[in-house]
Amino acid sequence: MTVRVRIAPSPTGNLHIGTARTAVFNWLFARHQGGQFILRIEDTDLERSKPEYTQNILEGLTWLGLTWDEGPIFQTKRLDLYRQKVQDLLDKGLAYRCYTSAEELEAMREAQKAKGLAPRYDNRHRNLTPEQQAAFEAEGRKPVIRFKIDDDREIVWNDMVRGKVAWKGSDLGGDMVISRTADGDGGQDAHPTIGIPLYNFAVVVDDMDMSITHVIRGEDHIANTAKQILLYEAFGVSLPEFAHTPLILNKEGRKLSKRDGVTSIWDFKDMGYTAEAMVNYMTLLGWSPPDSTQEIFTLEEAAKQFSFDRVNKAGAKFDWDKLNWINGQYLHKMPVEKLTDELIPYWQAAGYQFDKAGDRSWLQQIAALIGPSLTRLQEAVAMSRVFFAATVDFTEEAQAHFQQEGATAALEAILTALDSIESLTEANAGEILKQVTKQLNVKKGLVMRSLRAGLSGEVHGPDLIQSWLILHQKALDRPRLQQALERLSELS
Numbered sequence: 001m002t003v004r005v006r007i008a009p010s011p012t013g014n015l016h017i018g019t020a021r022t023a024v025f026n027w028l029f030a031r032h033q034g035g036q037f038i039l040r041i042e043d044t045d046l047e048r049s050k051p052e053y054t055q056n057i058l059e060g061l062t063w064l065g066l067t068w069d070e071g072p073i074f075q076t077k078r079l080d081l082y083r084q085k086v087q088d089l090l091d092k093g094l095a096y097r098c099y100t101s102a103e104e105l106e107a108m109r110e111a112q113k114a115k116g117l118a119p120r121y122d123n124r125h126r127n128l129t130p131e132q133q134a135a136f137e138a139e140g141r142k143p144v145i146r147f148k149i150d151d152d153r154e155i156v157w158n159d160m161v162r163g164k165v166a167w168k169g170s171d172l173g174g175d176m177v178i179s180r181t182a183d184g185d186g187g188q189d190a191h192p193t194i195g196i197p198l199y200n201f202a203v204v205v206d207d208m209d210m211s212i213t214h215v216i217r218g219e220d221h222i223a224n225t226a227k228q229i230l231l232y233e234a235f236g237v238s239l240p241e242f243a244h245t246p247l248i249l250n251k252e253g254r255k256l257s258k259r260d261g262v263t264s265i266w267d268f269k270d271m272g273y274t275a276e277a278m279v280n281y282m283t284l285l286g287w288s289p290p291d292s293t294q295e296i297f298t299l300e301e302a303a304k305q306f307s308f309d310r311v312n313k314a315g316a317k318f319d320w321d322k323l324n325w326i327n328g329q330y331l332h333k334m335p336v337e338k339l340t341d342e343l344i345p346y347w348q349a350a351g352y353q354f355d356k357a358g359d360r361s362w363l364q365q366i367a368a369l370i371g372p373s374l375t376r377l378q379e380a381v382a383m384s385r386v387f388f389a390a391t392v393d394f395t396e397e398a399q400a401h402f403q404q405e406g407a408t409a410a411l412e413a414i415l416t417a418l419d420s421i422e423s424l425t426e427a428n429a430g431e432i433l434k435q436v437t438k439q440l441n442v443k444k445g446l447v448m449r450s451l452r453a454g455l456s457g458e459v460h461g462p463d464l465i466q467s468w469l470i471l472h473q474k475a476l477d478r479p480r481l482q483q484a485l486e487r488l489s490e491l492s
Contacts (some may be wrong), residue, residue, distance in 0.1 A: 003035025
């Protein structure tokens with residue numbers, strides 16, 4: 001048997017980290033088993049599905065490196081198949097047309113609520129006579145299609161994550177709607193008698209038709225699985241294996257949502273997380289490798305070890321510190337050429353001016369300088385602002401430093417020394433600092449802090465000599481030091 005799994009996002013929003021983590025687990029399992037990973041777009045929610053969300057999903061999965069073997073397959077291109085299968089259930093007497101109005105359903109729910117009962121459909125139209133159906137049709141009522149659920153039935157399956165799972169038919173809310181009304185929200189794709197099939201029905205038809213062997217999804221689908229098993233049985237086909245993965249939780253232990261801020265994969269990308277770090281971290285959200293000390297690995301490395309017996313049942317808490325640490329590991333090991341490529345879009349978005357091709361060597365020097373300090377790519381904007389800005393502002397700490405005796409004199413001496421050389425190199429830059437220190441008879445630390453404050457407006461930062469050389473290449477060091485002296489004169 002060839003393992004076939006699928007990821008089936010709905011294009012009603014951008015690619016969510018929960019969906020992406022599910023895609024990661026599907027991909028890892030498929031690759032571990034030498035199987036196939038299929039992408040299906042579940043777009044039958046015609047009002048909320050949008051092409052831009054589909055594009056976001058496709059680009060997000062591609063960015064993460066989750067290549068698919070088949071697809072994307074769109075449900076809206078398969079409506080005739082769904083309707084045929086709905087008709088099959090109607091013909092077998094396993095489904096029926098229900099004419100209950102929205103007002104009647106609401107009154108039913110209110111009555112149940114008043115009695116302290118869980119809301120459920122009472123199956124009132126399960127056994128309508130032809131005459132009753134005709135009367136409802138004459139009133140202009142448009143039916144939904146409901147699938148019959150036996151309240152006395154117990155649905156049991158062996159879940160690859162949770163072991164034995166059992167649900168009572170009476171807990172599934174009554175007979176299940178499998179197709180919406182034939183007009184109204186069906187729009188131009190509506191069928192004259194069946195309408196638009198709903199999720200729980202369409203997903204079963206798709207998984208049967210695509211020979212899906214393993215259904216891997218979040219634990220919030222467990223109730224859906226019970227309903228879907230009844231549909232598989234109604235069609236007389238073998239069940240796939242099911243694996244319900246733990247939800248991603250926030251720090252309070254609740255399901256991660258938009259209220260927690262960033263949840264879209266593209267938001268993480270914009271913040272400066274790399275694709276490699278994201279899939280690495282998502283792999284660890286609910287799964288632990290055989291070697292518990294291993295935390296950094298590629299998708300391919302994880303696939304060799306992946307199995308569901310190491311997937312946790314408990315929810316996986318999202319840990320920003322852990323994600324930042326993992327991302328930093330990837331950034332610190334990234335070749336400077338690639339790091340520069342990754343940083344350029346952030347510098348451009350910040351409005352920094354440079355020639356992408358002509359300044360390549362200079363940009364690489366900046367990347368090499370700040371790379372070891374980066375946790376996220378976005379941090380490079382603040383860290384490297386000094387190299388792109390025309391002028392700098394002094395921090396309070398820098399201003400306090402210049403109040404020290406000899407600080408201003410150090411800047412003046414450095415400027416004088418700069419005038420005596422043709423080109424600044426790492427060697428003569430170090431020599432200048434030594435000469436000024438000796439000339440003024442002060443500590444070298446004072447000279448170095450004065451230079452840094454004059455060049456950057458701060459007393460802390462990356463390697464001073466390399467920073468000076470980078471600024472010198474753009475002829476920014478002399479003007480900066482002169483501006484610093486002018487500003488200091490205004491402050492004194």
